[in-house]
Amino acid sequence: MALRMCESFLAQHTCVARKAAIRRVPTCFISTEVFLDRLRKESKLGFAEDPAGSPPHAAVPPDRVEHLSLMLKDPDQPENPKVLKAAIIGAPNAGKSTLTNQLLGKKLFAASKKVHTTRSRALGVITEDNTQIILLDTPGLTTPSKAKRHQLEETFLVDPLKSLRQADLVVALVDVSEKWTRSRLDFEVLKCLALNAHIPAVLVLNKVDLLKNKPLLLDITAELTEGIVNGKKLKVRSLVKPIHKEAPEKKTEKTAGLQDGEEQMPNPDGQLVRGLSSEQLRALKSRKGWPLFKDVFMMCATDGEDVQTLKSYLMVEAKPGAWQYHSAVLTDQSPEDICTNTIREKLLEYLPQEVPYTVTQNVELWRETDDGNLDISVKLYVKKDSHMKMVIGPGGQLIARIAREAGLDLSNAFMCDVRLKISATLKN
Numbered sequence: 001m002a003l004r005m006c007e008s009f010l011a012q013h014t015c016v017a018r019k020a021a022i023r024r025v026p027t028c029f030i031s032t033e034v035f036l037d038r039l040r041k042e043s044k045l046g047f048a049e050d051p052a053g054s055p056p057h058a059a060v061p062p063d064r065v066e067h068l069s070l071m072l073k074d075p076d077q078p079e080n081p082k083v084l085k086a087a088i089i090g091a092p093n094a095g096k097s098t099l100t101n102q103l104l105g106k107k108l109f110a111a112s113k114k115v116h117t118t119r120s121r122a123l124g125v126i127t128e129d130n131t132q133i134i135l136l137d138t139p140g141l142t143t144p145s146k147a148k149r150h151q152l153e154e155t156f157l158v159d160p161l162k163s164l165r166q167a168d169l170v171v172a173l174v175d176v177s178e179k180w181t182r183s184r185l186d187f188e189v190l191k192c193l194a195l196n197a198h199i200p201a202v203l204v205l206n207k208v209d210l211l212k213n214k215p216l217l218l219d220i221t222a223e224l225t226e227g228i229v230n231g232k233k234l235k236v237r238s239l240v241k242p243i244h245k246e247a248p249e250k251k252t253e254k255t256a257g258l259q260d261g262e263e264q265m266p267n268p269d270g271q272l273v274r275g276l277s278s279e280q281l282r283a284l285k286s287r288k289g290w291p292l293f294k295d296v297f298m299m300c301a302t303d304g305e306d307v308q309t310l311k312s313y314l315m316v317e318a319k320p321g322a323w324q325y326h327s328a329v330l331t332d333q334s335p336e337d338i339c340t341n342t343i344r345e346k347l348l349e350y351l352p353q354e355v356p357y358t359v360t361q362n363v364e365l366w367r368e369t370d371d372g373n374l375d376i377s378v379k380l381y382v383k384k385d386s387h388m389k390m391v392i393g394p395g396g397q398l399i400a401r402i403a404r405e406a407g408l409d410l411s412n413a414f415m416c417d418v419r420l421k422i423s424a425t426l427k428n
Contacts, residue, residue, distance in 0.1 A: 059415035075323040084318035090173035091186040099301040110345035170201035177210035184288035209300040228291040380424040
């Protein structure tokens with residue numbers, strides 16, 4: 001009966017599926033009644049268009065020296081300061097950079113529908129009242145073989161592990177709109193969680209607005225948590241299959257196994273890190289989820305209200321400790337890095353297949369004018385003549401569009417008018 005009620009309710013509200021995104025799942029109890037009540041309430045809500053992060057006047061200094069000086073400036077410590085370092089990890093294209101941008105309240109990280117948009121680790125800083133949240137945005141987790149095949153930088157393998165070692169909290173992001181991958185955690189994500197089982201972690205199910213069959217969220221939650229959240233067994237009725245009784249025993253056996261028999265593996269920096277034995281890796285491959293998540297969130301990373309809920313959670317999780325950055329710092333990315341990453345995002349958005357991945361950039365001019373504006377000139381280096389025609393577009397329309405849209409994003413980041421000129425040439 002409850003299942004039929006849920007199906008009927010969802011069918012009547014397909015037109016408001018976007019508004020039916022769920023923001024947080026109770027950690028110890030998920031039932032049909034709770035699920036339906038949440039859907040009913042949220043189908044009546046609109047979503048904030050504004051991001052959840054920094055105040056509108058916050059900006060990244062457009063001058064490299066000024067930005068570096070701000071990064072090195074002593075933090076303006078408040079009374080009773082609190083701090084939290086949160087590492088956001090996930091498979092490629094899970095929405096990590098989009099979520100980071102929304103939490104910051106500014107578009108400072110490149111985000112596109114293509115994989116491997118983020119090329120290296122970067123951090124964003126949220127400072128409110130006496131609390132500072134440091135967001136560690138990382139490249140999508142990948143394997144050494146895939147990195148070699150796609151000619152990816154070493155940062156794709158090193159940066160996520162570095163971020164995790166520094167983190168106080170891990171945010172594992174999963175794209176639930178991907179039918180073939182949403183029912184199990186990516187193996188690289190599982191490895192990171194297993195190697196850092198002592199660090200608290202939360203699960204964020206992203207892009208729920210794209211999931212038409214909302215009851216599937218309960219199945220997905222049960223699979224990805226192995227039926228256990230915050231040390232308690234989930235009670236899922238009607239909408240999902242019963243959790244196997246041996247799940248708690250599996251949790252005890254396998255997670256305990258991570259503490260024993262570990263072998264030392266060299267990392268790309270030449271240092272030793274604690275690794276997993278072959279037996280532990282085989283056991284990990286048989287798992288679909290992770291039973292040590294503290295909490296579960298269901299959200300759409302582009303909705304301000306969803307993001308605000310997660311942001312509030314991060315604020316509560318912050319612990320007493322000195323701030324690491326001055327309150328005016330938004331990111332450790334240099335102004336030039338923000339510029340080239342923004343242009344790369346547009347290239348990925350508008351160019352097909354492998355073309356955008358082969359284009360390189362060089363900033364030829366970076367000048368602040370007397371009227372407070374910023375003149376930027378960037379040259380693109382393209383491998384093939386056929387690629388050049390695609391980059392330029394008919395009558396130069398595409399490259400002009402990329403310059404226009406990237407310029408608007410940079411104006412928002414630097415809080416000044418940006419005149420961006422982009423040209424392209426063939427590589428020698």
